[in-house]
Amino acid sequence: MWSRVYSKLSNTCGRRLNSTFRASEIVIDHTNNPKTMPVLDETLIFGKKTTDHLFWVDWDAKKGWHTPQIAPYQPLVLDPTSSCFHYGTECFEGMKAYKTAHDKVLLFRPEMNVRRLKKSAAALALPDFDGEEFLQCLRKFVDIERKWVPNKKGYSMYIRPTMIGTHQQLGVTKPAKAKLFIVNALVGPYFPTGFKPVALYCDEARVRAWPGGVGDKKVGGNYGPGIAYTDEITKLGYQQLLWLVNGNVTEVGTMNFFVLWKTKEGETELITAPLDSTILEGVTRDSILTLTKEWGEFKVSERTFSIHELVEAVDQGRVIEAFGAGTACIVCPVKKIHFKGKDYDIPMKLGNSGLLTKRLLDHILSIQYGEIHHPWSYQVDY
Numbered sequence: 001m002w003s004r005v006y007s008k009l010s011n012t013c014g015r016r017l018n019s020t021f022r023a024s025e026i027v028i029d030h031t032n033n034p035k036t037m038p039v040l041d042e043t044l045i046f047g048k049k050t051t052d053h054l055f056w057v058d059w060d061a062k063k064g065w066h067t068p069q070i071a072p073y074q075p076l077v078l079d080p081t082s083s084c085f086h087y088g089t090e091c092f093e094g095m096k097a098y099k100t101a102h103d104k105v106l107l108f109r110p111e112m113n114v115r116r117l118k119k120s121a122a123a124l125a126l127p128d129f130d131g132e133e134f135l136q137c138l139r140k141f142v143d144i145e146r147k148w149v150p151n152k153k154g155y156s157m158y159i160r161p162t163m164i165g166t167h168q169q170l171g172v173t174k175p176a177k178a179k180l181f182i183v184n185a186l187v188g189p190y191f192p193t194g195f196k197p198v199a200l201y202c203d204e205a206r207v208r209a210w211p212g213g214v215g216d217k218k219v220g221g222n223y224g225p226g227i228a229y230t231d232e233i234t235k236l237g238y239q240q241l242l243w244l245v246n247g248n249v250t251e252v253g254t255m256n257f258f259v260l261w262k263t264k265e266g267e268t269e270l271i272t273a274p275l276d277s278t279i280l281e282g283v284t285r286d287s288i289l290t291l292t293k294e295w296g297e298f299k300v301s302e303r304t305f306s307i308h309e310l311v312e313a314v315d316q317g318r319v320i321e322a323f324g325a326g327t328a329c330i331v332c333p334v335k336k337i338h339f340k341g342k343d344y345d346i347p348m349k350l351g352n353s354g355l356l357t358k359r360l361l362d363h364i365l366s367i368q369y370g371e372i373h374h375p376w377s378y379q380v381d382y
């Protein structure tokens with residue numbers, strides 16, 4: 001009795017802030033109107049077909065986290081002065097759920113996405129939460145949506161956790177209200193008919209991220225300007241931008257970037273830019289570094305390299321292959337780099353990719369679809 005009175009009192013005094021939401025408290029409202037599963041073929045458009053349910057949990061500065069909800073997929077109703085619409089208080093994650101040949105649903109290293117979401121939220125002064133509780137919410141949500149995880153290799157259910165500031169005030173201040181939600185959408189193989197290598201355009205005048213900025217966080221504001229830049233270069237026949245910072249190669253489009261080359265000393269080296277404020281710490285990037293280090297067949301380096309070193313290596317025939325890396329495609333072969341009025345052709349041993357690119361794709365796919373048992377697989381099923 002007294003404890004109830006006390007807890008009521010302290011709630012109204014705002015002292016008992018809920019510092020996290022809890023997976024055990026999720027309120028679930030199943031849909032009565034399930035959507036139909038689309039045909040799983042190359043007509044499926046990336047992330048267009050959303051699933052039956054939506055997960056969300058609200059936060060405000062007085063109460064802290066509210067009760068998490070899973071309900072039929074629905075529009076969000078937000079005040080037009082919500083800070084996400086005006087000051088870019090939005091961050092997100094991208095991950096996938098895969099079905100194995102034995103009908104198990106797997107996630108791939110989800111704890112890394114959870115950690116990254118917490119970091120992105122902190123960069124925007126959005127509230128923190130318990131990572132393990134969020135992972136358990138995600139697991140419950142994916143379990144409820146398991147019929148949407150396609151049982152066809154290469155296809156998966158894309159998961160988009162998102163956090164927004166919903167503070168209703170036009171002042172530029174720390175959001176006093178926020179919403180964390182998750183939507184799921186069906187995705188097919190990025191390359192349904194085999195690899196489609198991309199041509200890159202490199203222009204020192206266009207910048208994605210800068211030292212001391214938030215290029216290492218998945219915040220929405222990093223991506224809008226890139227869309228307009230990319231639109232311009234697609235008209236010139238290129239697909240992605242190769243981003244530089246002070247002449248150093250950083251990322252490609254919205255992927256991390258790798259080059260396999262022979263150094264001037266004749267050593268074979270797989271190289272990618274080191275993690276700093278200009279590089280997004282990709283789960284795929286980390287997986288590629290870990291796997292290739294385990295293989296131990298060539299030197300694996302995270303170090304700074306310049307566009308001049310790269311084009312010089314192409315000219316001297318030292319580049320073996322190059323590729324982008326990210327959850328959507330896993331790896332994406334690069335066939336060409338445009339720099340200062342000149343196209344540099346990147347070799348592709350297999351015609352549409354290099355040997356390492358193909359090997360990494362096959363290996364990571366077989367972990368994701370449970371063909372290889374690996375500690376990176378996280379089983380959703382209870």
Ligand SMILES: *Cc1c(COP(=O)(O)O)cnc(C)c1O
Nearest residue numbers: 254255256280282283284326327
């Ligand atoms: C998401 C993203 C990546 C890839 O990260 P993954 O975790 O491998 O999907 C790389 N670069 C940028 C800029 C990104 O937004």
